[in-house]
Amino acid sequence: MVNKRPTNYHTRQGQSILDYMKSLQGSHVTVNQLVRHFEAVEADIGQTTIYRHLEKLAAEGKIRKYVLFDDKSTCYQYIDNEKNCREHFHLKCETCGALIHMDCDFLNKIERHLLREHDFQINMLKTVFYGTCKKCRAGA
Amino acid sequence: MVNKRPTNYHTRQGQSILDYMKSLQGSHVTVNQLVRHFEAVEADIGQTTIYRHLEKLAAEGKIRKYVLFDDKSTCYQYIDNEKNCREHFHLKCETCGALIHMDCDFLNKIERHLLREHDFQINMLKTVFYGTCKKCRAGA
DNA sequence: TTGCGTGCAAAGGTTTTGCATGGCA
């Protein structure tokens, strides 16, 4: 591998951002929330830097980037490989915003089915099922 | 129903926008494309008006609103109820942008499965499977 | 020392809002 980008300095900012994303344990944040978080902790990381790190982490597959349909701003979420997030589906509750990691044999057949029967290679990291979760269905 | 919104005047602009969305037969457009289209046809509809109609149509469930993940701008697409778009899944090719309406017994079981086994009411109109379509997989 | 990383400020782009006017019912 000669093409390997030489861009991998270890910096306080980069480390802080990755650490914080990991610490969220699956829940998502917006750029704004990150800016405010680091302000609150007095880490003072410029928003430009945050954008650049998020973009890089997303490109590396370490975090997921997506948009809630009714919302405006982009959300980012750490991908915990130990939880095999590349191999299961994600359900997003439109009411409370909860993200559910769905490990389920039935759903896991979807990927293979789409590929074999429909010649469609699904992107598990980007695909999200939207709907209403158990708790919010009960509350309604 | 007393709460019915009295806001339903029939206007040239509203009719043109709905007609055009229907005429696209499933493919999506951005606000920009709509603005340019109506300029080209010399219908001259202000972009503010376009935004407001799209928002209303989306709220009424007549059009779908979504964001292509790697893109910036929001896309809108007419929902053809005659095609039972509420009852099947949609696959979006991340490479060529094609939207595939997937009528398939296996996939259609997903809705019931999620509801019965996971107590999750999926929103078929908003959920989109992202991935790579047959054609683009062959081309790559 | 070298060159990427950082962050301010400014630019760029999209979407929303205020308000006076126009047009449907």
Place this chain on the structure above:
DNA sequence: TGCCATGCAAAACCTTTGCACGCAA
């Protein structure tokens, strides 16, 4: 005639870019 719809301009946001300086290697 009464009100909602329209559309211009401006505001509000979100994200990217330019550039000088700081800092990791």
